Amino acid sequence: MKVGVLTAGGDCPGLNAAIRGVVARVTGGGGECVGIQKGWRGLMEGLVRPLTRDDVRGILYQGGTILGTSRMDPYVHGNGYESVRETVESAGIDSLVVIGGDGSLRTAARLEAEGLPVVGVPKTIDNDIPGTDVTFGFHTAVQIVTDAIDRLTTTAESHNRVMVVEVMGRTAGWIAAYAGIAGGAEAILVPEVEYDLDDLAERLRRRHKAGHDYSIVVVAEGTPTPEGDPATRGVDAYGFARLGGVGNVIAAELERLTGYECRVMTLGYLQRGGTPTAYDRILATRLGLAAGALAVAGESGVMVAVDGEDIVPVPLSVVDQPPRQLDTARMEDAAWFFA
Numbered sequence: 580m581k582v583g584v585l586t587a588g589g590d591c592p593g594l595n596a597a598i599r600g601v602v603a604r605v606t607g608g609g610g611e612c613v614g615i616q617k618g619w620r621g622l623m624e625g626l627v628r629p630l631t632r633d634d635v636r637g638i639l640y641q642g643g644t645i646l647g648t649s650r651m652d653p654y655v656h657g658n659g660y661e662s663v664r665e666t667v668e669s670a671g672i673d674s675l676v677v678i679g680g681d682g683s684l685r686t687a688a689r690l691e692a693e694g695l696p697v698v699g700v701p702k703t704i705d706n707d708i709p710g711t712d713v714t715f716g717f718h719t720a721v722q723i724v725t726d727a728i729d730r731l732t733t734t735a736e737s738h739n740r741v742m743v744v745e746v747m748g749r750t751a752g753w754i755a756a757y758a759g760i761a762g763g764a765e766a767i768l769v770p771e772v773e774y775d776l777d778d779l780a781e782r783l784r785r786r787h788k789a790g791h792d793y794s795i796v797v798v799a800e801g802t803p804t805p806e807g808d809p810a811t812r813g814v815d816a817y818g819f820a821r822l823g824g825v826g827n828v829i830a831a832e833l834e835r836l837t838g839y840e841c842r843v844m845t846l847g848y849l850q851r852g853g854t855p856t857a858y859d860r861i862l863a864t865r866l867g868l869a870a871g872a873l874a875v876a877g878e879s880g881v882m883v884a885v886d887g888e889d890i891v892p893v894p895l896s897v898v899d900q901p902p903r904q905l906d907t908a909r910m911e912d913a914a915w916f917f918a
Contacts, residue, residue, distance in 0.1 A: 580605070582874045583672040584630065585615035585622060586644040587683035591704045591716030592855035593863035594644040597678050599635040600867020601700075601874075606632055608875050613670055618679075619686065620651035622663040627670045639860055642853045652686055660693035667695060674874040676700060678867075681708050684882065684898040691880045691895060699882035699895050700870045702863070704851045707751040707904070710897030711884035715863040720747070720850045721757045727846055728762030728795055735793040741783060741833055741841040745826030747850050748799045752905040754850070755799035760913045765794040767913055768829065770801040771905045776829070780836035782917060787839065794839075796829065804828045823847075865890050 582605045586594050598614070605612045614634075616626040638645055653662040667675070674696040677687040680703040691697040701708040704720035724746050735742040744764075748754045752769025759767035765786060768774050783794050800822040804810055810825035823845065830841040855863070862885070869883040869890045881892040 580610040580673050580875050581613060581671050582610060582674050582676060582871065583613050583615050583622075583627070583667075583670065584646070584676040584678065585618055586646050586648045587618040587677060587679040587686070588648060588650070589680065589703070589851065590643050590648055591702050591851045592642050592719035592853060593715035593859040594678060594702060595635075595638040595641045596855065596860045596863035597700055597702065597715065597867035597870075598630075598644070598646065599638055600864045601676050601871040602630050602632065602635045604868045604871030605875055610875055613672065614646045615666075617647040618649040618651065619653055619663075619683075620649040621647075622666050623651065623653055623657055625666045625669070627666060639864075640854050642855065652682075654686060654689060660690055660695060663690070663695070674698065674877070674879065676870045676874055678702055680705075681898050681902065684708070684895065688880070688895045688898060696874075696877070696879035697895065698870045698873045698878060699898070700866050701882060701884065704754065705748050705751055705902075706753040707749065707902040708898065709900040709903045710882060710893045712887065713862070713885050715855070715859045715866065716851065717753060718858045719853070719856045720754050721761065722856055723850050723853070724754060724758035724846060725761040727844070727849075728758060728764065728797070731844055732762070732793075732795055735795060738840070739792045741794045741796060741830070741837070741839050743796045743798060743826045743830040743833070743841055743843045745798050745800055745823070745843065745845040747846070748801060749822060750801040750902055750904075752799040752801070752910075755797050756905055756909045756913060759797035760909065762795065762797070763916070764797045764913075766796045766917055767910065768796070768798045768802045769905055769910065770799060770803065771907055772910050774802075776805055776832050776836065780833055783833065783837055783839065796833070798826045798829050800825060805832060
């Protein structure tokens with residue numbers, strides 16, 4: 580049995596731990612493992628190299644992906660399975676483990692439908708992939724944002740400012756909600772919950788008049804502007820909107836409504852770089868091991884997922900469902916501190 584593994588789409592902390600898990604499980608069971616470099620591009624262009632246990636030693640704590648990734652897609656930039664068939668056959672790949680987000684896993688599902696045996700591993704800092712309770716990368720991103728909020732709080736307090744922190748998450752507010760709670764934010768704005776800027780401005784005024792003359796407001800990038808529109812910067816190669824800029828809109832409105840100086844910090848790609856937390860290393864390792872086991876067993880069209888404390892296989896077709904939205908109970912928890 581020869582199993583290929585690739586990382587596709589955006590990078591996130593924990594990818595190397597997942598790769599390491601796949602390789603350990605496949606080679607430990609007597610199989611062979613090959614790495615496809617640069618995501619789907621590598622499968623289309625024949626960028627394949629052997630992966631042994633020695634190749635994945637010492638990568639557990641590293642951020643990024645030793646295999647590289649890209650935004651190329653066989654259905655956007657090629658002819659589907661025909662675009663990758665030559666590489667699959669020449670490399671002798673019996674099964675492919677795809678570590679990716681919702682877009683990459685949808686591509687994997689389409690290839691599986693055309694005859695390529697596939698096992699999916701969900702990853703994204705956004706935590707919005709349906710069918711799994713959590714994705715690796717998310718907890719590291721939350722820790723990074725929380726650390727940033729801690730640092731911004733000291734400068735906000737020193738200068739009596741309102742700091743608006745815009746975070747990633749696309750159309751889901753998981754990062755904003757969790758990091759906002761952990762960082763003690765005075766307000767959290769997410770796509771799943773409507774907000775009233777006049778009410779927020781009044782709450783900030785009350786807080787400042789009570790002697791706490793600084794505030795932290797966390798805003799998820801997919802939060803609509805006060806007019807109800809998404810803040811975007813064009814579209815990417817797949818036609819998806821490039822979200823971003825809502826923090827600037829919110830800050831300008833809050834400054835107008837309150838008269839307080841508002842500054843914006845857009846954390847951007849900082850949130851998905853660097854070494855993964857212990858939690859994400861363990862989660863990615865477990866998912867990689869489970870995916871390797873399924874591939875060796877000849878399973879296909881499945882995705883490894885988190886169900887409570889367990890790792891379970893679910894149909895890969897689950898990724899066709901809408902993105903998993905934030906559990907608004909987290910916002911109800913946070914609201915007790917929005918006084």
